[in-house]
């Protein structure tokens with residue numbers, strides 16, 4: 338087998354420059370040439386995984402097939418490339434240290450002093466090589482910015498890899514910012530110079546600089562940056578702000594980034610096949626008709642908290658030739674406001690996943706509003722739970738119905754903690770995580786949408802539908818259309834006689850791709866579009 342190539346992507350100047358999307362876009366380009374790629378995110382923070390972090394702090398927790406709770410950048414990797422991420426695809430400093438300390442306790446180090454170099458760095462290198470084992474090119478993104486204390490062991494590890502492997506096996510890409518300073522009327526290169534210098538000081542010479550800028554960087558500025566960074570001019574590419582993130586691979590190709598990467602890695606690429614992707618981008622940018630979807634959730638003010646959800650809606654919009662306009666409604670604000678007013682413009686209501694009691698009553702009101710008015714309703718995880726609670730309260734007449742997450746005392750617990758795992762209170766270890774199969778009942782909305790009997794979707798929740806209520810709810814018109822066959826757990830509920838009302842215990846948004854939009858989202862938007870045509 339040919340030697341695996343490694344591309345390391347670091348970031349400078351400030352965070353949020355879109356390193357994840359840059360890495361995913363490079364992966365996308367390499368796949369378009371037919372290379373098998375693997376992707377890895379190394380995060381310098383000390384949490385073992387982002388599972389216990391607040392979405393306000395960290396944004397969405399992306400869940401892999403095998404149940405890893407990971408950084409949201411892994412969502413970009415899966416949406417831009419055909420890689421399936423896993424437990425191996427995201428290592429935090431906390432997880433690396435945990436492994437080192439476990440080894441130390443076991444006595445694996447035979448009495449040696451355990452140190453950052455070589456023990457921590459060796460563990461980081463092992464994670465990198467593990468991803469590289471089965472692919473042509475492994476792309477490794479280092480979280481944080483160069484210059485942070487936390488990222489030093491990671492940068493040291495990737496420096497060592499550069500030293501150990503052949504020259505054509507390793508490529509360093511550095512993403513920086515070239516800001517336009519209005520008062521001076523010019524683009525400023527100083528932050529980039531500093532950031533490259535910081536990288537060089539720890540022994541890494543970047544091979545390619547990706548400079549984020551509002552507009553393309555003129556040749557003379559690129560020349561200046563190249564000179565300071567000790568690079569040839571063609572190794573400096575500008576990464577301009579774009580309308581759609583999915584356009585980025587195309588822009589990189591136009592900038593010649595793919596050619597530069599293949600040259601340095603001595604890879605022969607043949608012709609790049611990006612036609613379908615290009616057509617999709619063009620189509621998704623040219624959408625004129627609009628459909629308005631109200632997202633009623635707890636984290637709506639944080640743009641990153643529902644990342645995969647927003648992307649899945651955009652994919653489904655493109656599939657239906659409509660632009661999905663999001664109306665973000667803070668669920669808490671619905672508690673004592675009239676939904677008729679707040680949700681007036683919505684052609685569909687979506688209640689996404691979430692934890693904690695805040696805003697729950699507002700979500701319940703949104704579900705009731707959609708149910709009683711025949712407005713398409715899509716409940717995801719928590720959104721399924723609140724829709725079921727609402728139905729139990731108002732149709733079954735059980736006024737105190739709730740999930741035991743929010744009311745541990747109620748006599749009518751419609752959702753309970755996973756039975757098998759009751760008494761397990763260690764946060765982060767008592768959830769149903771990752772892919773589970775689900776069998777769909779024929780002649781249901783779910784079956785019509787998926788067009789198959791057996792599906793598999795990813796989960797991340799602690800509470801489950803209480804089987805005691807199955808019969809009672811079904812009897813009054815809430816259909817249970819999907820169940821997990823192994824544990825007989827309810828996975829999908831829907832309403833007979835409603836145009837489109839479905840709640841699922843899983844998170845379908847994690848599996849939506851631009852070219853393979855998720856069928857549930859496609860069908861939901863299709864129904865919302867019908868309402869828009871009728872002037873709702």
Ligand code: GLN
Pocket residue numbers: 689690691692693717718719720742797798799800801
């Ligand atoms: N809080 C709910 C549970 O743990 C829902 C979780 C979610 O929406 N991801 O079951």
